[in-house]
Amino acid sequence: MQHNFTTLKSHYRFTKDDEALLLQMKSELEPFVDEFLEGFYEFIWNFGETADFLKDEEVIARHRGKIREWYLNLFSGTYEASYFLKLYKIGEIHVKLGLPTHYVNAAFNYVRVFTLGRINKQYSGNDDLTDRFKAVEKILDINLDTLTSSYREEEMGRFLSLSRIEKTLLGALKKTSAYFNYLLAGALVMVAFFAVGLFGYDVYLLFSRQTSIEQGILTTLGSLLILWAAIELIHEEMRHLRGGSFALEAFITLAIAALIRKILIFSLSSTKAMDVLLYGVLVLCLGISYWLIVQRAGPIKK
């Protein structure tokens, strides 16, 4: 621990001068701690699923007390083993709760903006304003580094606990899935070209009078809808290749678009009323599945 925390401080070039400056600022910032807390909870409440973690008034009150203590300790001027041990424990508790690391990173943005804003107001015009900013930036980065180290260790731990064969298999599977993903991306581009072809064919039928104007326009609209859904699917695949999660809903959108095209065509024939009804029920089922998936994914794709 001794070695770890001194190395960490040296990597951030966190000096005794920084420690002294932080301690000096404590008394100036202490009166604003309630304002800080108000803003902190307003900020993290916007994450959408905060209430899943800060479940009731009792937990919120306890957390509020802990955040107050943590915030004031940023300016304690003493940053030794016990300080880092505490931070590490906070990180571990967050990991155990399954709190997304993104929430902690985002919350730090609020802490940073609030604190630098306050210091700017309090010390503007002082020669050492930049040094004060630097000291705060360093201690915040050190805190974030330590708080999120538990997340990294958990990931590493999961990886290290695998046997050699499992690791080799995992590596091979990753590579294979990457190749298949590129194959899928190529196939999707092909589908988009087919959709353009379908659109062109529908326009041709319309202008060569091989279909009625009404049917021609509706069919062309349907193929445009499919083209739009195929482009959406390509976007999703691109996001997936960049490391994001794949959105199943994009496939459902494409299926809905294809069914709507059928409905548009069949709606003109009085003998196809039953087909229209069946396709309508299918669209409804797919719509419900789409809604359920979007609800589960929540506002942030993890």
Ligand code: HEM
């Ligand atoms: C700047 C970011 C944050 C800091 C510094 C922080 C700090 C802390 C601290 C000091 C504790 C108490 C650890 C202990 O008992 O020893 C804690 C626990 C907890 N934190 Fe955070 N937290 C942060 C962000 C968040 C966010 C964004 C959420 C939720 C969305 C959250 C949810 C929780 C919960 C649910 C607990 C357990 C509370 C309990 O049951 O006592 N924290 N956190």
